[in-house]
Amino acid sequence: MQHLPKKFHTPSSLQTHTYSHTEEKPFKCPVEGCGRHFSVVSNLRCHQKFT
């Protein structure tokens, strides 16, 4: 088995990378009436800071 690039070693980062291709956004803002979705949880956290 070949060594993968370091950034793909953990399953979570690989999943995040996959989301960047599929544009899937599994993290939904919990604020009622907002309904924004984010592909990575850090973007959601940043969004919540300004809500």
Ligand SMILES: [Zn+2]
């Ligand atoms: Zn929101």
